[in-house]
Amino acid sequence: MSAIDDLATELSRLPGIGRKTALRLTYHLLKQSSDQTRRLAEALLVLGERVHPCARCYNLTEQELCDICRDPRRDVALICAVEEASDIGAIERAGEFRGTYHVLGGRISPLDGVGPEDLRIGELVERARGGVVREVIVATNPSLEGEATALYVQRQLAPLSVTVSRIARGLPVGGDLEYADGVTIAQALSARREMR
Amino acid sequence: MLLATDAIVLHSMEYLESSRILRMLTREAGVQAVIAKGARRPRSRFGAALDLFAQGSAEILLKPGRDLQTLTGFDVARGRSGLAEDLARFTGAAAIADVVLRFAHDDAGPELFAIVAEALDGIAAAPQGSARERTIGGVWRIVGALGFSPSLDACSICHASVEVGDAVLFHHRAGGILCARCARAHGGGRAIPREALDALRGWLAGEAGPALPSREGRAHQRLLHEFVREHLADGRALRAFDSWASDPADA
Numbered sequence: 488m489s490a491i492d493d494l495a496t497e498l499s500r501l502p503g504i505g506r507k508t509a510l511r512l513t514y515h516l517l518k519q520s521s522d523q524t525r526r527l528a529e530a531l532l533v534l535g536e537r538v539h540p541c542a543r544c545y546n547l548t549e550q551e552l553c554d555i556c557r558d559p560r561r562d563v564a565l566i567c568a569v570e571e572a573s574d575i576g577a578i579e580r581a582g583e584f585r586g587t588y589h590v591l592g593g594r595i596s597p598l599d600g601v602g603p604e605d606l607r608i609g610e611l612v613e614r615a616r617g618g619v620v621r622e623v624i625v626a627t628n629p630s631l632e633g634e635a636t637a638l639y640v641q642r643q644l645a646p647l648s649v650t651v652s653r654i655a656r657g658l659p660v661g662g663d664l665e666y667a668d669g670v671t672i673a674q675a676l677s678a679r680r681e682m683r
Numbered sequence: 684m685l686l687a688t689d690a691i692v693l694h695s696m697e698y699l700e701s702s703r704i705l706r707m708l709t710r711e712a713g714v715q716a717v718i719a720k721g722a723r724r725p726r727s728r729f730g731a732a733l734d735l736f737a738q739g740s741a742e743i744l745l746k747p748g749r750d751l752q753t754l755t756g757f758d759v760a761r762g763r764s765g766l767a768e769d770l771a772r773f774t775g776a777a778a779i780a781d782v783v784l785r786f787a788h789d790d791a792g793p794e795l796f797a798i799v800a801e802a803l804d805g806i807a808a809a810p811q812g813s814a815r816e817r818t819i820g821g822v823w824r825i826v827g828a829l830g831f832s833p834s835l836d837a838c839s840i841c842h843a844s845v846e847v848g849d850a851v852l853f854h855h856r857a858g859g860i861l862c863a864r865c866a867r868a869h870g871g872g873r874a875i876p877r878e879a880l881d882a883l884r885g886w887l888a889g890e891a892g893p894a895l896p897s898r899e900g901r902a903h904q905r906l907l908h909e910f911v912r913e914h915l916a917d918g919r920a921l922r923a924f925d926s927w928a929s930d931p932a933d934a
Contacts, residue, residue: 503699595770597777597923598694598784603770630695631735634767659725668730670737670762 545590564621690741713791732759765807775818778927820886834859
């Protein structure tokens with residue numbers, strides 16, 4: 488197998504990259520200067536060597552604990568459980584949450600071979616068992632798989648004296664009721680809150 | 684060609700930044716893989732409609748010779764959120780989807796669609812502890828609709844009528860029950876009690892079936908799993924179905 492085939496094969500393993508795109512990227516890299524391709528190769532190597540999951544929350548970090556877990560201003564009694572480390576970025580961008588996180592590592596998806604035992608649910612229960620944690624917010628995606636995962640997490644945490652909450656689902660800010668689908672409207676109605 | 688048909692979402696995966704690739708069972712065109720462009724955007728025209736096991740009216744742009752078609756619209760009629768309320772329901776529904784996605788093709792018709800819709804509804808509404816029986820019944824009916832219904836009234840080998848006493852021999856390779864003579868001549872198979880045979884007949888006729896004690900439920904799960912592996916499987920793993928069939932806690 489040639490070097491071109493080798494790289495195209497590796498690139499085609501990435502999500503959303505098919506064989507054609509992989510070949511296009513490979514030929515694009517061949518047109519770059521050797522300095523530029525070396526920088527890319529080094530960045531990939533460093534990524535694999537330095538980045539690992541946080542020992543506490545499984546966010547990605549280059550230290551033992553991630554920036555959020557090391558931040559003394561964070562409320563450690565409040566944990567937001569998310570599917571992937573990339574979800575933390577989305578919540579942090581909103582700038583409203585001051586608690587800590589727990590990355591489950593996916594969602595229950597039997598068709599993709601992912602069961603509850605493949606997720607870091609046991610680790611979350613252990614964290615919650617310590618007595619410090621007051622509330623766990625389950626922020627898995629608002630899909631059937633995310634919902635099944637959230638309910639499973641809730642049942643695992645139920646024996647502990649910890650409040651378990653679920654992020655709300657419903658109409659998007661700036662959305663138009665007229666164009667919302669029936670499922671979204673039903674969810675928004677069922678998760679309505681009293682106006683004060 | 685634009686196909687307007689009822690469809691059920693059986694599998695969903697994220698594609699690129701904002702799209703989804705779905706596999707759907709349609710009423711008119713069997714299993715179809717479709718791309719829903721922009722489906723993950725917050726203000727997508729698909730909204731929350733394309734959730735797993737959702738059923739609705741789909742518009743699919745079909746191009747002959749392509750493996751991936753384009754979904755141009757989907758109006759959800761039934762969301763089946765009840766499937767997420769219990770892990771046994773969720774794994775049961777996933778087992779149904781696994782079997783359909785693997786063994787049904789684009790020539791599957793309205794009968795299979797109706798059976799799958801009914802099976803998913805049955806599992807979503809299953810009382811606590813009976814999701815397993817609903818799943819077993821659903822998969823047996825799907826097996827039947829795919830043309831592999833086991834012979835339960837006559838001997839699978841000699842076609843003689845079978846005198847069922849307290850138990851009868853069910854032979855996977857032969858495709859159903861055996862008469863006493865063929866049972867003596869052919870090794871293997873599983874002896875199943877008369878009640879189990881009656882339950883099988885009920886499920887294949889579309890009945891909800893009896894609530895079974897855990898041991899009997901496990902035995903039925905095992906029998907169904909062996910039958911599917913014998914007649915339908917091609918050696919590749921059926922991840923969700925195998926996982927459901929081997930889960931003793933599913934009750």
